[in-house]
Amino acid sequence: MSPSPMAVAHATARLRLALAAARAARLAWRRVDRDTPGPSWVAALGPVIAAVAGAQLAAAQSTEPWLEQLLGRDDGKADSDRLNPAALAGVTGDGVPLLTALQIPVWTALSLVTRGVPVVQAMARGQALLDLVVRTAVADAGRAADSVGMMARPAVTSYVRVVESGACSRCVVLAGREYGVSTGFARHPRCHCGMEPVTREHQPKPTSPKAMYDAMSDAERRRTFGEAAVKAIDAGADIGFVVNARRGMATATAFGRTVQATSEQTQRGTFRRREFERLKAEGAIPSSRSIRGFRPQAARLMPEEIFRQAEDREHAVRLLRRYGYIF
Incomplete structure (x- = not known):
């Protein structure tokens, strides 16, 4: 396997969801009143948020059937450790609520206009940013679901990076690399690479960057690496030296914050209910109190922050359960 067809199909299906959500957002953006873009876009956000969150949910829901089909x-795995796809919808991979993230493109466009950029150009750049935000949010939700689903399976010890044709040079040089199951997935905005789990029985043979390069046409090589880099690689230079593999790559972090968390879904949902039950059991709140009006004070950690903080796999699973990512 190099990688398995099921892993490629899984990543491809997630890409289709991201593209569909981006199309819906783009159509809404094109209907924005250019005389009052701010209020007009805010008024149109409801259906856009629904489309993006729906794509995120669908991407996350595909994880368990895929793992079951791939690994059996x-x-x-404890019966209670089931992925909660809804916990990954409605926020970006950085933990920013979609309501906030999807307003950034219009404020960016307005900022450009105040600096003298023509409205048409400013709106075009805002649309490009919107596309980036939407596609990345959907892909991140799917990858986070894959990470959580694999962590909940004790048999999975690591994962291999799945890179499809058309990927950028930074991703190609990472093709086939194997990482520990708790290692955050390195990605850049609009990245659609995926992962394939590794177990004792399921050990995909990774595709090397050189094999991917050799399979490309001359035009694909130039488009992916650039003319100068292609000449260097063809002359015998190592792809990893030609391309700075880490440039622009990062695990999901929020503007340099040390702790990766979100306030989304703290007012309702699984995390809120479990925090309420935990505090009641500890005696921190009266046993007679109703959950109505309760809002957790603790930040809800994102999956990658959980993996970073966990002392071992059991600790990671406990935290995933506490924060509502698995049942």
């Missing part, structure tokens, strides 16, 4: 039933 994991007898070591």
Whole structure:
């Protein structure tokens, strides 16, 4: 396997969801009143948020069936450790609520206009940013679901990076690399690479960057690496030296914050209910109190922050359960 067709199909299906959500957002953007873009876009946000969150949910919901089909039933997995796809919808991979993230393109466009950029150009740049935000949010939700689903399966020890044709040079040089199951997925905005789990029985043979390069046409090589880089690689230079693999790559972090968390879904949902039950059991709140009006004070950690903080796999699973990512 190099990688398995199921892993490629899984990543491709997620890409289709991201593109569909981006199309819906783009159509709404084109209907924005250019005389009053701010209020006009805010008024149109409801259906856009629904489209993006729906794509995120669908991407996350595809994880469990895919893992079941790829690996079969994991007898070591507790029946209670089921992925909660809804916990990954409605926020970006950085933990920013979609309501906030999807307003950034219009404020960016307005900022450009105040600096003298023509409205048409400013709106075009805002649309490009919107496309980036939407596609990245959907892809991140799907990858986070894959990470959580694999962490909940004790048989999975690591994962291999799945890179499809058309990927950028930074991703190509990472093709086939194997990472520990708790290692955050390195990605850039609009990245659609995926991962394939590794178990004792399921060990995909990774595709090397050189194999991907050799399979490309001359035009694809120039488009991916650039003319000068292609000449260097063809002359015998190592692809990893030609391309700075880490440039622009990062695990999901929010503007340099040390802790990756979100306030989304703290007012309702699984995390809110579990925090309420935990605090009641600890005696921190009266046993007679109703959950109505309760809002957790603790930040809801994102999956990658959980993996970073966890002391071991059992600790990671406990945190995933506490923050509502698995049942």
